[in-house]
Amino acid sequence: MEENKLTPREELKTYFETGKHPTQGQFSELIDSLRHKNDVLTKRELVAFVNRMAYIDNAFVYYSANNIGDLEVQVVITSQDEEDQVIIIRDSTKVGTIRQFLLGSAPYTIAIEKTTGGGDLKGTEYYSFGYQLGNNYYVRRLFGNNLPAIPDGFDFGELKNYNVPIDIHKEDIQQKVNVVNTNITFINKTEIPIQYRAYSQYWGDKYKTEDSVTEHYDIWDFLYLYYNADLQEINQSIQCNVYDVDDDRLLTTGILNAGQSQESWWGGQVEKVRNVRIECSYSINEK
Numbered sequence: 001m002e003e004n005k006l007t008p009r010e011e012l013k014t015y016f017e018t019g020k021h022p023t024q025g026q027f028s029e030l031i032d033s034l035r036h037k038n039d040v041l042t043k044r045e046l047v048a049f050v051n052r053m054a055y056i057d058n059a060f061v062y063y064s065a066n067n068i069g070d071l072e073v074q075v076v077i078t079s080q081d082e083e084d085q086v087i088i089i090r091d092s093t094k095v096g097t098i099r100q101f102l103l104g105s106a107p108y109t110i111a112i113e114k115t116t117g118g119g120d121l122k123g124t125e126y127y128s129f130g131y132q133l134g135n136n137y138y139v140r141r142l143f144g145n146n147l148p149a150i151p152d153g154f155d156f157g158e159l160k161n162y163n164v165p166i167d168i169h170k171e172d173i174q175q176k177v178n179v180v181n182t183n184i185t186f187i188n189k190t191e192i193p194i195q196y197r198a199y200s201q202y203w204g205d206k207y208k209t210e211d212s213v214t215e216h217y218d219i220w221d222f223l224y225l226y227y228n229a230d231l232q233e234i235n236q237s238i239q240c241n242v243y244d245v246d247d248d249r250l251l252t253t254g255i256l257n258a259g260q261s262q263e264s265w266w267g268g269q270v271e272k273v274r275n276v277r278i279e280c281s282y283s284i285n286e287k
Contacts, residue, residue, distance in 0.1 A: 062099040063166035071118030079104025110156040157206040189281040225267030227237040245275035
């Protein structure tokens with residue numbers, strides 16, 4: 001067989017039809033047409049493979065990690081039909097965005113396995129870590145310096161899209177940042193599933209149905225509240241009132257309109273409160 005010229009698959013099959021006796025040369029053609037597990041793809045083959053993958057409906061993680069020095073974040077992806085896949089996020093300043101396709105099939109569980117390095121931060125510098133879970137929102141954290149590291153086992157949450165963008169970069173905040181906590185109690189008095197999430201500057205949480213405690217930052221001591229609910233099948237709106245638990249004062253109100261579905265219903269803003277209660281009930285103002 002001419003070097004680098006592959007024999008078509010259908011022709012290879014004819015060598016081994018019943019009653020035939022393949023020759024040494026035909027066995028060689030068969031072996032040369034296969035890829036051995038120790039074979040290394042050439043650069044041309046790798047580029048062609050990646051280009052083909054771009055047109056396949058397959059889940060992937062892509063990240064940019066700018067100016068993070070020796071910081072490395074190991075992310076483990078678990079699927080229902082493959083062994084765990086570990087992706088190591090390293091500084092990508094020189095090469096731009098890195099894309100890595102995921103093995104297996106959905107649903108995926110994505111979590112931080114461990115974080116190493118990253119000890120070169122100056123007095124008011126921090127690492128900003130964020131990822132997008134849905135079409136409308138990011139989860140984000142600051143870490144490093146005087147702020148705690150993102151814990152091993154940190155769960156990214158439910159992967160709704162077929163891709164997860166991750167961003168890590170160094171940020172000079174110009175002043176020291178400290179964590180403050182707000183306790184959130186969530187009460188849903190309706191039969192409609194409702195989730196809530198809290199968001200602030202450089203900090204955002206996943207949608208939840210259970211009570212929670214924020215870990216946002218003192219120099220941005222406010223919280224935006226959002227709700228996720230599907231009201232397409234009902235004809236009555238829902239009102240979510242937010243109270244300061246310490247004095248039972250109404251702080252803000254969000255309205256979820258009947259006949260609509262949204263991932264991010266606006267729920268209002270609260271500032272400098274340590275204990276919040278959210279109560280969602282059917283609106284009494286509708287006729």
